[in-house]
Amino acid sequence: MPTAPHPQSTDELYQALKENDRRPYGRTRTVTAEELVDAAEQFAEPVPLVHALLELQEAYTYGSEPRKSPVVFARLLTLFDEQPDVFDDRLRHMLHWRFKWVGHALRQLPEIPLASLRQWLTEMRDRYEKAGLGLQPYYGQAYQLAAHVGEDTTLAYELWAGRTRTRLSDCEACEICERALYHLTAGDDERALRVWEPVLAGKESCQEEPARSLSYALLPLLRTGRADRARELHLTGYRGCRRNPSMSGEVGRHLEFCALTGNEARGLELLAENRNLFDEVASPLDQLDFLTGVEVLLQRVEGLGHGDLPAAGYPGRTWTVAGLRAEVRGRADDLAARFDARNGTTAHTDRRTSRLDRAPLLDALELTLRTRSLDDVAPPAPIAAPTVRTAATVPDELPELILHARELEEQGHPDAHVCWARLRALSAARDYTHPDDPAVGPLVQLRADLLADEAGRASAKDEHAEAVALHEEAAALYDDAGLPGHAALARACALLAGAELPAQGADGAEAKAAALTAAHASIVRLQEETPGLARDLEARLLRLRVTALALRLQTSGSEEHVAPVFAEVDLLHTFATRHDIAGQISGALLLRASTYAISGDLPAAVAEIGALLDRLKAHGPAWHLPRTLGLRGRLQLGLRDAQAAYADLTEGLRLAADWPADALDTTRLHGDLAEACMHLGRPDEALRHLTRSAELDLRRGSRTDAFCTYSNAAQLSLDLGRIEDSIALLDSLLAEPDVTAGELDDRLVAQLRLTRARALHAGEDLKAATAEFVALAAESADWKDDPGSHAMIAAETAVLLGESGEFGRAREAADQAIAAHAQDPRYEQLSSCLRELARLQTQQQGPDGLTDALAFLADAGRIADEARAAGYEGQGRSLDTALAYEHGRVNAYAGESEEALAALEKALGLLGEPGPQDARAGEWAECVRLAGAVEGIYLERPAAALTRLDAAVSHLTALGHTEDTEPLISLAARLRDEE
Structure with a gap:
């Protein structure tokens, strides 16, 4: 089935090729590229066909289909030989560049004889010499083949690395990676890391870099004691390669890193996220690299005694860790043997063995904000007594255990839960025999006790309907046991739980x-x-x-x-x-x-x-101390004494550790401590308490509460600039089974996705951020009960589209935001969006974008009028002031300097001169600076501009706003130098 309309002209074909180029690499992009080649052949024009074939080869190369890439290139080479004039300088450059792609593809296929690989290198050399091109790229390919085969690479490395780069050399980032890997293979971690630094620091990059280099650098960083740096690069690097078939080897190295740092549970989570790679990687060499990393992880998990855990593997069946490891081992061993047979060495088997024999490098390295152990991902175990403190609190003999449980329940002792859990497990056994003891009472009484305990736990989780049913069932059993007092208590509990059921209608609180x-x-x-x-x-x-x-x-x-x-x-x-x-x-x-x-x-x-x-x-009783300290801590927060609150809550948490975790509300203590930490300026500590609180909620089954807290943690992490931590946490949450199955509240999931999209934007992944915002904007359009949120999301989407230069789509998103705003006003957000779009359009398009930019500002003007009429007062400067300033910037970008200066002077009039304690001093100074630049530079009136600037500097200095004068002094100095 076609994936796009069939182009009817070469213009439509080029537009379709451009649109396909925006798609991520994968099956959709590849199939579309195949269809576009078919379409190009209908036009009987060679140039469109060349462009379509180049797109198809790129799709095969980065879609991990090495068998098809050389076939497409052969067609291109034939066209070049038959019609060389069709290829302009750019197309000739691309053609010669892609000789390297073919060399790479052929190395990945063990069925291609080594002689054929060498023959291809000879062909590349001959073609380069004939075209008068430098041979450094050829020697680079020769070195990579030697490294692949496992030959002595010393000479091949020198012949390549010692030559001057040419226009057809691999990019700086890729060559840096190859040089670093040469030193890494020689066992020199420090030198490899020094060579890698420009890529690791983000100074050099390309399609595959820095993700490729980051994956290789992880273990050297650990071996040289740079664990924090390795953690940082794991988060960044994994995001750059996940689910990508052409980077499956990189994914495998991140799995290996998890296995060697005590993060086996995260490794299994990442494996599940990348299960598509078992099916979509068509490159045998990439398969080998990926599967070896998978096996390192599975081997470690199985070695820790968790071979029966479920694992994501090949489609078509359910896998355990042990079963998948056996399957992966067999396939990877076979692949390594096939490459070694082709190459006449044992290099690939030896490299596999070396990776599998590595011992863990660290016992534990906290990789993400959501730290999990293998026990956390294990299937729920049969109900049994908790292991904490049971030796002292749970009698061995059944009669004593039942009587002890009731005594603890009467006291409200936390260890009652331990005893009831043990009794629940014992009484559920098929061979259970109830004690024939008058002191213990009949079995029906025990059944009622267990139901009452279960009902109490349901109430603690706000599952009030279930609690009502359980309490009433317990009451009936107590009646059967001849215990009217216990029955009355159970019925009273049911009454209270029933009263807490959510009330319907607008007067819910009253009801x-x-x-x-x-x-x-x-x-x-x-x-x-x-x-x-x-x-x-x-x-x-x-x-x-x-x-x-x-x-x-x-x-x-x-x-x-x-x-x-x-x-x-x-x-x-x-x-x-x-x-x-x-x-x-x-x-x-x-x-x-x-x-x-x-x-x-x-x-x-x-x-x-x-x-x-x-x-x-x-x-x-001592177990009341944590809860009482927790309440006083919350009250101290209300009294704005964060230090006293912190002391109480910390002490409460310390004392709570003496009791079973599920018996005291330590979740609340961690949450309140997070708030206290924020008031005390300790955001990193607050983040730890938030994640701990969420973890505890998850363990007790309060998933909605847990996800809400994790959402707050992700936002705080983003606010702290810990962007990759935020993204990794959200990725982990969004991969949870109940999220992917659509069982969690859709608005909560949308909030998680929205925070992730903002984090991606903050991390400068504009393409991924925009895609997520566009999806959220489409979904939120159906939120009839919440048009305000849709207005906000659509407005943010519009800005991101504007940043990408897609102003047509940005206009559509802005119109959606305006329509939703009409139902539920969002004056500040919408005005900001429209002003930003106007700025972006003229900044990117200059005078050509002015008309559309002014249309955005006209809409922003109507929003300001509405806000004024509604009596809306925003935070900071008024919408009218902001709008006047933006008119100034937009006209300045478009070269309309007189209009720009007039608008800026209007903005200055609206702002008014700042006073001594005026927070607007910075805004006023910036407005003066821009007006001075327009007047002095673009309108060439330096004397008037200097008068303006000098007066502003004097005024700000007299008021003590000296930090705001620096940009003005700098501009004035420039104008004087140019006079």
């Missing part, structure tokens, strides 16, 4: 408050109507009563709901104190402090918690 009022009344009745309640059960019912009213206060914020909470707290505290129930005493005091906080009296809340902490340290 929820009413539901909590009704739940409280029902719990009171349950308590009154249940005779013979045990003290612990009655205390827990009283606690539920307080909780219902506290949640109502939190929902409504109504002052009239404050006193009822305090009244219930007093009842609970009095009852718990009379019966010496320590956990409920501290619970009552904590609820009292929370009520003060919710009602807005933060100092009283902090004082209450101070007294509670003193009590907890003296009388316990």
Whole structure:
């Protein structure tokens, strides 16, 4: 099936070739190139055919199809021999350049005899000599063949590297890589890295560089103690080669790097992301390189005892690590043997063996913000008791275990979860026999206990509907067991969970408050109507009563709901104190402090918690300390005492480590600590706490919360300039199975993709960023409930398209943004977008772009009028001021200097002269500078410009804004020099 309309003229053909050139290398681009060659043959004109064949050879070369590239080149060479005049200087250059592509393609095919490779080199030499071209590129090919075969390369290297480069030499970046690899093969890591530095530093690049060099440099960097640099280049380099069939060897080296740095889990993640390479790499040499890197990873994972983990491999079947490793080993061994048979050496087998025999270079190197172990990627294990602290808390004998679990549950002890988990596993076994012990009670009671524990965990994860069902089922079983008090407690828990179910409609908060009022009344009745309640059960019912009213206060914020909470707290505290129930005493005091906080009296809340902490340290329970410190830390944040908050939260986190991770809300502690760190100017520490918080949410199954926190971490990482960290984190999240399957909230996924697109833009990957923005803009157009977000996304998309010079598409995206803005205004963002598009168009196109640029500014003017009419006040300078300034810049770029100066003077009038503490001083100075440049340079009025500049410098200096005077002084000096 054709991938594009069939060109009907040579102009349409050239346009189609141009559009295809923008596509990423891969099957779509290759198939389109094949179709365009067929189309070119219909025109009976050789030049369009030559261009189409060149595009097709490029698609084959970079699409990893080496068998087809030489065939296309043969057609080009025949055309050149038959009609040399068809080839202008540019086409002749491209033709001779691509002799190297063919040499590279032939080396990748073990079925091509070595004699044929040497014959091709002779052909290349003869052609170059006939054309009067320098032979350095030929000697470069001769050296690469010697290195490939495994011959002594000393002479071949000198014959190539010692020659002067020519116009047909490989680019500087590629030659640097070859020279570095020569030293690397000789075992000189330091010299190789010195040679590589211009590429590693981003000073030299090309189609395949620096991604190729980065992949080779990773292990030398580790061996020479530069682990941080290796980490940085792994993140950058992997992004440059992932999923790319023509760079499968580079992907393999990144997998190997993961395996040798304790990042086996990340390696498996990257392998899954690149599963297409098992099927799409048609180059045997690239296959060998890729598969060897895969085997290094799989061998390491299997050696660590995880051979049964799932692994992404060849399509058509499900693989484990061990099974895939065996398959990969067989295929790679065969490929190495075929190359060695062709070359008459053992070089490829020896290189494979050397890679597979490498020992890990580091036990652990934190590669990404999302650190994962092989245990994190293992399939869920059968429910069993956690391993932490179980020796002291879980009795071996079943009767003792059941009684101990109930005792801990009565106390609210965190280790109750450990015991219930163990009992859940034991009772689910087919051979389970319940103890015949009156103290233990019947099996139905244990079943009810387990359901109640499960319901409590569901509530903790805000899965309220499930919690209601589980509590009600537990209540029925307690009735069957003859335990009305336990049944009443379970029903009370169900009532509270039911009241927390999301309310529908605009008055959701009011409806929820009413539901909590009704739940409280029902719990009171349950308590009154249940005779013979045990003290612990009655205390827990009283606690539920307080909780219902506290949640109502939190929902409504109504002052009239404050006193009822305090009244219930007093009842609970009095009852718990009379019966010496320590956990409920501290619970009552904590609820009292929370009520003060919710009602807005933060100092009283902090004082209450101070007294509670003193009590907890003296009388316990100790497991209440982390939560209490966490609450005081949050209150200190509310009081803007970040240092005190940091101290409390850090101590809370330290104490929480003494208890099972899933029993205390350490997730919240990490999240609050991140906020405290941001207030204290410790963003890197905040980033660690955010990622830790998200990790804990993932482990307890709260995936939406986890992804939200990770999204915040990715944005913070981007704000800190850690662009590659941000991209790597987002790539990892977006590859999660529930994301790819469309099971996660689509708006949350869109936010992750939006942050990634912005990170790509910040990382100067304009092509990838634009593609993602365009996709997001198309999807968000259907968000009928959120046109404002679509306006924002479409506006950003338009700017990126403008940066790429695609102003037609940018205009379309801007029009979408304007239409969405009409439904949900985004004055600031849209005005900024339109002004930026105007600037970009005249900056890139000069006078030719002025008309379209002024149309953008006219739209921005209408936005400013709307904002003024709506009483909108933006941050910083007004939209009118910004618009006047942009008129100045646009006209200056277009050569309309008088209009530019008039617009800039209008902007200066709108800004007004800055005062002593005026934040606008920098903007005013820049406007003066541009006006001075237009007036003094373009309009050739240096005297007037100097008067303007000198006056501005004097004014700013008198106000103390000396840092803003430097550009003005510099421009004035230039104008004086030119006088």
